[in-house]
Amino acid sequence: MYLLKFAHQAMQKLPDVSVVELYSDLCLLGKESQAFFNRVSSKNGLELLRMKDPNSIKIVEENGKISIKYIDVHGHSNSVTPDMVVLAPAIEGARDAQVLSEVLDISRDRAGFFIEKHTNIAPVSTLREGVFVAGCAQGPKDIQGSFAQGQAAAGRILSHLIPGEKLALEAMTAEVDENLCSGCKICISLCPYKAITYDDVERHVTINEILCKACGVCSAACPSGAVKAKHFTDTAISAEIKGLVEHCQGKDGSF
Structure with a gap:
């Protein structure tokens, strides 16, 4: 988007300038950006050239002039010979x-x-x-x-800072059958919300219902079947599947 701003400023200060923009994709944020793009791209002097791969660009010198070689969206090799090159690298996350x-x-x-x-x-x-x-x-x-x-x-x-606010818990949080839990701790490493801890005394995992968001990852990964999602037990799901099959199945046994 800021590349369009460069082109807009250049054409305002230098009415006779010709601007060529090489891009792989355009990121237009909101209607304001779309309107700005429509206004700038409709002006004479701006040429938008879409390339297939940004890594294919090569800036070389030919006969004392700068030449930009690239591959367009059709896979053909092309080149542009500008008087000035302005780089517009993509934004990345902060290094730290x-x-x-x-x-x-x-x-x-x-x-x-x-x-x-x-x-x-x-x-x-x-x-x-x-x-x-x-x-x-x-x-x-x-x-x-x-x-x-x-x-x-x-x-x-x-x-979240309202005094006396009551936290609404998820209705489908996971629960642990202490008799089945082997203490393998697989669920602890997989939980994205850090809602599962291991009880060294009782030798089984426990789930913090306040932190649990009912994603179901722990239930699916538990090798012993000790962790279950409330309202989504194996028995209930099996019964639903059985009922669906019986409903869809014809009298001759076909579907």
């Missing part, structure tokens, strides 16, 4: 974000940004209760997007 990620125990994506709990229904929350993310810590954002996410994160934090 790894340290913060380990301290707060929250995940990052391949680009180094912190991962939100859910893109649509929990865009500023993380898998760690009480830890929120906003702005460019989550990914590339414009000023409006960062401001809106900052307000949303602040609102979520303030909603």
Whole structure:
């Protein structure tokens, strides 16, 4: 997006300039950015060239001039001979974000940004209760997007600081059958919410229902079947499958 701003400023100050933009993909954030793109791209003097792979770009010197070689989306080799080259590298997560990620125990994506709990229904929350993310810590954002996410994160934090507030527990949290638990601790390493701990005295795991978010990972991974998700027991699910099969099955045994 900021590459379009460079082109816009160049064409404003130098009306006769010709700008060529090489891109692999355009990231337009919101209607404001879309409107800006439509306005700038419609001007004479701007040429947008889409390339297949950014790593294919090579800047070489030919006959005393700069030449940019690239592969377009059709797989053909092309070149551009500009008077000036302006680099516009992609935004990546902060280098020291790894340290913060380990301290707060929250995940990052391949680009180094912190991962939100859910893109649509929990865009500023993380898998760690009480830890929120906003702005460019989550990914590339414009000023409006960062401001809106900052307000949303602040609102979520303030909603947890109400005196006397009662916490609503998940109805489908996991539970442990102490007689079946072998103490293998597999569920502890897999729980993304750190809701499971091991009781050295009783020699079985326990689940903190406040931290548990009913994701079901521990129940699926438990080799002894000691961990079960409330309202989703093996017996109940097996009965549902059996009822569905009987309902769909024809009199001759076919489906």
